[in-house]
Amino acid sequence: MSNVYVMDHPLIQHKIGIMRKKSTSTKEFRALVSEVAMLIYYEASRNLPLADKEIETPIAKTVVKEIAGKKLCVVPILRAGMHMADGILTLTPNAKVGHIGLYRDEKTLEPVEYFCKLPQDASEREIFLVDPMLATGGSADAAITLLKRRGIKKIRFLCLIAAPEGVEKLTKAHPDVDVYIGALDDHLNEKGYIVPGLGDAGDRIYGTK
Ligand code: PRP
Ligand code: URA
Numbered sequence: 222m223s224n225v226y227v228m229d230h231p232l233i234q235h236k237i238g239i240m241r242k243k244s245t246s247t248k249e250f251r252a253l254v255s256e257v258a259m260l261i262y263y264e265a266s267r268n269l270p271l272a273d274k275e276i277e278t279p280i281a282k283t284v285v286k287e288i289a290g291k292k293l294c295v296v297p298i299l300r301a302g303m304h305m306a307d308g309i310l311t312l313t314p315n316a317k318v319g320h321i322g323l324y325r326d327e328k329t330l331e332p333v334e335y336f337c338k339l340p341q342d343a344s345e346r347e348i349f350l351v352d353p354m355l356a357t358g359g360s361a362d363a364a365i366t367l368l369k370r371r372g373i374k375k376i377r378f379l380c381l382i383a384a385p386e387g388v389e390k391l392t393k394a395h396p397d398v399d400v401y402i403g404a405l406d407d408h409l410n411e412k413g414y415i416v417p418g419l420g421d422a423g424d425r426i427y428g429t430k
Contacts (some may be wrong), residue, residue: 222390224399226264239383241419249429251304254353254381254426257403258305259312260426261379265349265401266313269293287429294346298323298364300338301422304350305351305379317342321364325357330413332363344372355383355402355420356415360391365395381422382406384415 228234239245272289275282276367293316297306309313322336340346348368355361361378368376378391381403391400406415414420424430 222396223386223430225392225402226400227402227405228261228264230260230264233257233403236260237419240381240425241417243420247425250425254301254304254389254422255308255311257381258325258351258379261381261401261403262309262312262349265377265379269347278309282338292342292346293317294319294340294343294348295322296339296348296350296364296368297351298350298360301354301426302352304426305381306355309349309351315430316349317346319335319348321367323360323363325360325413330357330359333359334367336365337367339368339371339373343368344374346373346375348376349379350376351379353381353419353426354415355387355391355400356413357384358394358407361387361391363395365391365398377401382415382418384409384418 236253236257240250244342270289271286273284274287276285278299293313295306295309297303297320299320299322323332324335326333350364361372378396378398379401383402383405386409406418408416410416
């Protein structure tokens with residue numbers, strides 16, 4: 222069964238509150254996507270394995286901890302996941318980056334795939350799949366299925382806001398994937414938007430509406 226972690230950190234709650242306001246500017250919204258992603262990633266990376274490494278400080282030899290293997294890979298779901306990846310790369314700049322292009326058909330709400338480019342050694346890496354919104358769960362489900370078809374096993378999914386419907390779909394379809402959520406909202410409306418949500422994440426990041 223998936224572990225589902227809903228963030229309770231005051232900084233995350235405060236920043237998501239600002240993102241929800243329709244008066245928040247594109248510039249501020251974009252910066253917040255990146256900041257909140259960084260804070261969620263801090264939690265999602267908590268159980269990465271560590272290894273001992275001998276080093277020398279200016280005073281003495283000692284043993285320090287480092288992330289074992291450093292085999293990390295961030296995979297944003299385009300478009301809106303891109304700015305989440307930026308925040309995550311601030312904390313782990315050596316992570317590799319893959320991209321999955323998906324959009325939701327406005328009528329059927331079904332995901333349509335248009336792009337996929339992953340690092341060659343992606344199946345050896347810990348994958349952090351990121352998308353700000355988990356609504357019906359169709360896009361995240363399709364992206365995870367695609368990753369698994371490429372032999373990828375270690376996947377965590379990070380989002381800023383989720384609807385209960387999406388969480389249920391994702392955890393049923395992929396019980397092996399842990400899910401990290403900034404805020405868990407109430408429901409989906411008849412158009413598949415999260416309520417209260419923050420609107421269309423891609424449009425708010427890129428100012429396209
Ligand atoms: C949004 C969002 C997710 C998807 C979530 O993308 O970024 O990818 O919707 O909805 P779902 O859980 O019901 O699949 P959108 O399709 O608007 O594409 P965009 O990022 O290109 O704007
Ligand atoms: N995609 C978004 O960007 N927002 C929603 O509320 C649902 C799907």
